[in-house]
Amino acid sequence: MSAQRAVSGAALIVLVAAAVAFPVIFSSPVVTNYAVYALIFVAVVSAWNVFSGFSGYISLGHAVFFGSGAYAVGIAAKDWHITGTGVFALLPLAAAVGAVIAVPFGLIALRVRRHTFIVITIAIFFIFQLMAYNLNSFTGGTIGMSAPFLPWSPTTFNDRFYYITLACAAGAVVMAVLIRRSRFGLQLRAIRDDEDRARGLGVRTMRVKMTALVLSAAVAGLVGGVWFLYLTQVLPNTGFDPLFDLALVLMAFLGGLGTISGPIIGALIIEPGQLYLTIKYTNGYASEILLGALFLLIVLFMPRGLVPTFGEWVRRARTRGRPVVPPPASQRAAPPSGLRSEEPATSDEGRRGLKAARRRAGRAT
């Protein structure tokens, strides 16, 4: 085990070194631009995962926090006449705005579950987008907000933002790791598996969900602020972008919902891919069809995401073909699903009926 730890520790060091050295090796601003966007999404999707991945409440409204963070920096810089690199002092404000908005957001949306929760987050999202359009004097309406000019030369601009976003991404990932390992993370996952049972066992579900949402929103707000300074502009339909929300969900699902590395890998694959396709097919229609087809392939053939699926393969290789999952006969004798923390890994024909029955049983408890 200690050898394994040493290997993974070494891998981590190599990874960090590679991430730090990246802009030195690939100095082209085109490449670093891809990297900055990818890191922005690594940070946001990790934060999203802390709430939605761990608790099972799929939020399609994180653009609310992201966009509000961006607008907070823009409005504060304009009203308080902050120029130059001083704007970076406003980033804690962006995080605070995200966190403060998360409180009423959570008080409304967390009263309901599953589909209704998802739709409520969409509704709140649209309210925010429309407010950004309509509160002209405050948000600049359709013209949006522009960031103050940063006195950095164009050659180092992307590199500097690369390290800023790298720090954000690293911070978000560390937060996700710490939460996942903590008692708090365990409580979140208990809510995901069976909220009523978790409450019965003494988890203060509302408080736990709310804390996770606020933490997640704070990071999303902060990164929104950074994104705004990088792009130097925010419009109602870019700050509050419905595709942003869906991109987060897709990244998390591609990589593996609720895992640490899954959403990161998802973000690193999807965001550069999407950017590349949009730049290549400027009219955007072919990229849309391709993206949709990719979606379908992932969900239909790798429904648990890359990381759990590959983890499974590795385990299978290690156990040399002996089944990791107990054979169906013992499955049937196993205790009901509520006591189980994970669904069985395979989805062969024979188990489907059983799974459906379990789903029903889970709902009836």
Added chain:
Amino acid sequence: MAHQIYQAIVDGILVGGVYALMAVGLTLIFGVLDIINIAQGVLVVLGAYLSYELSTRLHMDLFLGLLITVPAMFVIGVVIQWAFIRRLRGRERTSMTLLVTYAVALIIEGILYEIYGPNVKQLNASYVQSSVHIFGFYLPYIYLYGFALAVAVIVAIYALLYRTRFGRSVRATMQDETAARLIGVDVNRVAAITFGVGVAVTAAGGMMFGATNSFNPNSGYDLISRLLAIIILGGLGSIGGALAASVFMLTVESLVTIWSPEWAIVVFYAALVVVLVIRPTGFFGRQPVRAQ
């Protein structure tokens, strides 16, 4: 002013009928399959384009064209369900179906863009432009016909659900899928046909939408979020609730438009939030939404 308010209420009710036509399919699919079909918005747009093709190429009447578009959309719905949705099982099914139907929406939207491009289109017929003047209200014919169509469709779906053997198996599946399977209901067939019916209804909704709005392949997004708000407000799975919520929401929006058109859509979503704070299951919700 008073007259303006009455006119707004009448408008809201009539437009609500059009939205009910689009929302009924969504709520029916939810009730039986327990999924949210994000593609419903773009399927409405697809229905509008089908009607557009029939009316421009074959010069077919819009309502007559429904005899072709409704079965066509039914087949499309059954194929989508059979090819993609049927396969999804397990704990993350809720969010998985969301992603799958979103992917379907993206693909359909992309194909529509490839064929028609981003320019807006509108369906046209003699009764689209003209209106009748009754009791001092201007009532466009298309909305009157559309409202009648909405009521007819809802009555037909009720008849299907409560007066036929198939409807009984649909309701059994809605109540408890496993129990329905045990007593011999072919749940997969019920799911496929229900999805087909839910999508077929959008052909009518799409025709009405296309006749009362200008549309392009992108129109589906705005539409789906409104439809979701409507069916949540009406109570997921409740068909009468979808009609009531459509009329309520569109009347509210139409009233607010008198004072401020920009804020009308915000009120639309705010109404949803307010109602759900007071009553989390919506107007006609069957039961509190359970844990996942």
